[in-house]
Amino acid sequence: MAKRIYISPSNQKGNLYATGNTNEKVQCHKIAKACVNYLKKAGFEVKCTYDDDMYKRVRESNDYKADMHVAIHTNATAKHNVTGGTQILLYDLSDERKKAGQSVYNRLAPLTPGKSAERLIVKPDFYECKATSGLAVYVEAEFHDTKEGSDFIIKNTTRIGEAIAKGVCDYYGVSLPEDKKTNASAEAKTLYTVQTGAFSSKKNAQSHLDKLKKAGFEGIIVRKSD
Numbered sequence: 001m002a003k004r005i006y007i008s009p010s011n012q013k014g015n016l017y018a019t020g021n022t023n024e025k026v027q028c029h030k031i032a033k034a035c036v037n038y039l040k041k042a043g044f045e046v047k048c049t050y051d052d053d054m055y056k057r058v059r060e061s062n063d064y065k066a067d068m069h070v071a072i073h074t075n076a077t078a079k080h081n082v083t084g085g086t087q088i089l090l091y092d093l094s095d096e097r098k099k100a101g102q103s104v105y106n107r108l109a110p111l112t113p114g115k116s117a118e119r120l121i122v123k124p125d126f127y128e129c130k131a132t133s134g135l136a137v138y139v140e141a142e143f144h145d146t147k148e149g150s151d152f153i154i155k156n157t158t159r160i161g162e163a164i165a166k167g168v169c170d171y172y173g174v175s176l177p178e179d180k181k182t183n184a185s186a187e188a189k190t191l192y193t194v195q196t197g198a199f200s201s202k203k204n205a206q207s208h209l210d211k212l213k214k215a216g217f218e219g220i221i222v223r224k225s226d
Contacts, residue, residue, distance in 0.1 A: 003172055005039055006066035007032050007048035008057045008128060010073040018150040027153050028072050031141065034161025035072065041177040042169050058131050066134035068100065068168060072161075074153055075117070075140040084114015084149040089123040089138035091130055100137050104167030111163055112142040113152050139164055 009032035015024035032048055039046045047064050051057055061069045075087060086109040088101040101120050109118050123129050129136045141160050143149040153160065169176055 002043055002045045003067040004045045004047070004064060004134075005168060006057075006061035006064055006069045006132075006134060007036055007039075007046065008054070008061065008069060008071045009048070009050065010071075011052040011054060012073070015074075015076060015144065017144045017154070018147050020150060020154045022154065024074050024144060027074060027144070027157060030157035031153075031161040031164070032072050034158040035070070035165045036161075038162045038165035038177065039168060042165065042174050044168070044174070054127065058128060062131075062133045066132070068171075069128065069132040069134040069136045070104075070164065070168065071128045071136070071138040072164065073138070073140050074142055074144040074149075076143055076145040084112065084143040084146055085109065085116055085118035086112045086114075086142060087117060087140040088120050089126060089129060089140065090120060091124050091126075091136060092122055093120065096135060100135050100171045103171035104137055104139060104164055107163040107167040107170065108139070108141060108160065111156070111159060113148050114143055114146070117143070137168075 010024045010028040013023045013025040017023060017027070029050055032050070036046050036048050047060070047066070049057060049060055051060075058069075071089075075084075086105060088105045090097045090101045098120065105118075105120060112118075123138065126138060129138055141164070142153055144153055166176060168174075
């Protein structure tokens with residue numbers, strides 16, 4: 001049975017970006033859509049409701065019996081003095097939570113331009129970390145209150161969403177969609193030779209071939225052995 005993933009994008013339209021005349025809600029919804037599409041291609045069951053009520057979304061996630069609840073946000077600081085980076089917020093650092101958070105972090109952090117703030121952070125007081133029955137991974141994908149961070153997010157919503165999804169795949173040991181296509185393509189290009197007999201007489205070999213063709217077998221030829 002496929003794992004169920006609930007995606008919960010930020011509803012914080014009041015969190016304005018440093019560039020682009022946009023906000024956290026708009027960009028996180030774009031990230032969430034890319035994440036959802038990728039996870040579905042990977043074979044997960046996915047639910048994402050773009051509702052502004054966080055409490056309603058948590059109830060929905062629990063009713064959905066999600067195995068993992070992924071909250072998607074972008075970050076900011078009151079003093080605007082952080083150069084940026086990826087942060088993953090977790091209820092605690094117990095084995096599975098840490099493993100899940102680290103899996104997403106490992107995929108997303110190398111993409112984001114900021115580095116000073118990158119880490120896993122324990123946030124047991126955050127509602128989506130403590131109230132979800134599924135494993136909660138709260139993503140802060142770069143800081144939107146710096147020009148560099150804001151520009152990066154706006155231009156890379158698909159890459160960010162797919163990076164989050166790849167982290168989920170890594171945690172559950174699921175092959176990435178592009179890997180599945182590569183394997184399928186390689187399999188399609190592989191040819192398998194079936195030998196149906198060996199004869200010292202070409203006449204007997206041809207007679208055997210004629211019988212096979214009459215029975216409906218195609219693509220069989222007579223060739224001299226090395």
